[in-house]
Amino acid sequence: MKQRTIISLEQALSLPYATLRFAQLGWRVIRIEATPTGVGLPGDPNRYIGKVVVDDDRRSYFIAPNVGKQAIALNLKSKHGQEVLYRLIDELEADVFCCNTMPSRYSQLGIDYQTLSNRKPDLIWAGISAMGPDYPNTPGYDPAIQAMAGYMELTGPADGSPTLAGVPIIDLKAGDEVYAAVMAALLERYETGKGTQINVSMLQAAASWLITTLPLLDFDCEQSEISRCGNEHRKFIPTNAYATNNGFIFMAIGSDIQWKRLTKVKRFESIANDVRLTNEGRHQEREAIHRDIASVTSLATTEAITADFEAAMIPHAPIQTIPQVAQMDAISSKLTSTTLPDKSVLHMQPLAADGGLRELGFAPKYSQNTGEVLREAGYSNEEIITLAEQNIIPNINL
Numbered sequence: 001m002k003q004r005t006i007i008s009l010e011q012a013l014s015l016p017y018a019t020l021r022f023a024q025l026g027w028r029v030i031r032i033e034a035t036p037t038g039v040g041l042p043g044d045p046n047r048y049i050g051k052v053v054v055d056d057d058r059r060s061y062f063i064a065p066n067v068g069k070q071a072i073a074l075n076l077k078s079k080h081g082q083e084v085l086y087r088l089i090d091e092l093e094a095d096v097f098c099c100n101t102m103p104s105r106y107s108q109l110g111i112d113y114q115t116l117s118n119r120k121p122d123l124i125w126a127g128i129s130a131m132g133p134d135y136p137n138t139p140g141y142d143p144a145i146q147a148m149a150g151y152m153e154l155t156g157p158a159d160g161s162p163t164l165a166g167v168p169i170i171d172l173k174a175g176d177e178v179y180a181a182v183m184a185a186l187l188e189r190y191e192t193g194k195g196t197q198i199n200v201s202m203l204q205a206a207a208s209w210l211i212t213t214l215p216l217l218d219f220d221c222e223q224s225e226i227s228r229c230g231n232e233h234r235k236f237i238p239t240n241a242y243a244t245n246n247g248f249i250f251m252a253i254g255s256d257i258q259w260k261r262l263t264k265v266k267r268f269e270s271i272a273n274d275v276r277l278t279n280e281g282r283h284q285e286r287e288a289i290h291r292d293i294a295s296v297t298s299l300a301t302t303e304a305i306t307a308d309f310e311a312a313m314i315p316h317a318p319i320q321t322i323p324q325v326a327q328m329d330a331i332s333s334k335l336t337s338t339t340l341p342d343k344s345v346l347h348m349q350p351l352a353a354d355g356g357l358r359e360l361g362f363a364p365k366y367s368q369n370t371g372e373v374l375r376e377a378g379y380s381n382e383e384i385i386t387l388a389e390q391n392i393i394p395n396i397n398l
Contacts, residue, residue, distance in 0.1 A: 004096070009111060015175065018175035036394060092377060095124060178200055239251065250318075254315060258314060259276065374393070
């Protein structure tokens with residue numbers, strides 16, 4: 001089967017995460033970064049975030065989203081640089097072009113869908129931006145979109161401040177939307193022979209996840225139903241994190257049957273009464289229920305409470321640290337990896353679903369593959385030297 005090729009003008013996390021998912025399938029991903037401007041460090045700013053891993057432009061925050069890729073640098077502000085891109089798309093038979101720059105820059109950089117589609121009608125084009133092409137000058141950063149999309153209003157204690165999620169969920173959501181949409185576009189291309197334009201708005205993608213809150217507006221909901229509630233569930237009671245005498249445990253009661261099973265556990269018998277038999281009744285005594293459960297769990301170890309919940313088939317989980325997550329059998333056996341230049345192995349997050357590559361090549365250095373990719377597209381060494389002299393590409397060793 002033909003290897004798919006993606007050329008991606010990418011930086012930060014949302015699009016690199018999307019193209020990582022393609023790299024995990026064994027697709028070829030060529031990431032484009034800007035040529036040096038003389039102001040600031042060259043290429044993707046994420047290259048310079050975190051602990052130095054190999055060299056200054058491959059730091060810890062950059063590695064995991066960019067394994068298994070090739071990296072070139074190209075000056076797309078130049079018409080000549082744009083012609084180089086078009087030649088790469090043609091000669092390498094690119095299936096997909098992606099970008100996550102602001103839409104106002106598409107035409108300036110020569111990467112707008114119409115321009116690329118005119119050259120290669122079956123090309124799939126995918127762009128991520130803060131709010132889509134209708135808002136072309138809005139920059140998109142995960143924390144700002146979390147605030148704009150109401151996520152921070154929904155996260156944190158009811159009597160506390162709005163809070164960011166612990167992972168950049170909107171960057172990752174936008175990346176997954178590109179991944180899914182490209183797959184659908186490939187199917188359509190198989191049937192029609194035509195390419196597709198895909199615009200992913202980070203804000204819209206984020207708002208699509210407000211399925212348990214936004215529709216409540218038309219039901220004349222109470223403010224408490226669409227605001228922060230800490231670790232509680234707004235509807236199912238009791239669902240919360242409870243302190244034990246050596247840690248914490250999370251419990252989620254999702255039905256009246258599960259509540260009955262819980263109250264038959266000897267140490268929890270005292271929390272039962274007739275009002276609490278239904279979820280609607282438990283709403284009336286919500287705060288008292290949480291206090292009653294906490295008074296029980298605080299007297300026992302996490303391990304003892306876990307054993308009780310397992311025996312009663314109560315949905316629960318310990319609140320684990322990231323090192324503990326990495327050590328779980330269900331996770332440790334699924335981790336992906338890459339090998340550093342010194343031959344040491346770096347373990348990374350698992351695949352989203354089984355079936356892809358679990359070992360990928362190490363993240364490329366800035367402009368590492370520029371020469372070889374250009375030669376593959378038919379450029380001679382002399383032409384490559386000329387491109388460097390014209391500041392279309394950085395100076396490279398041939």
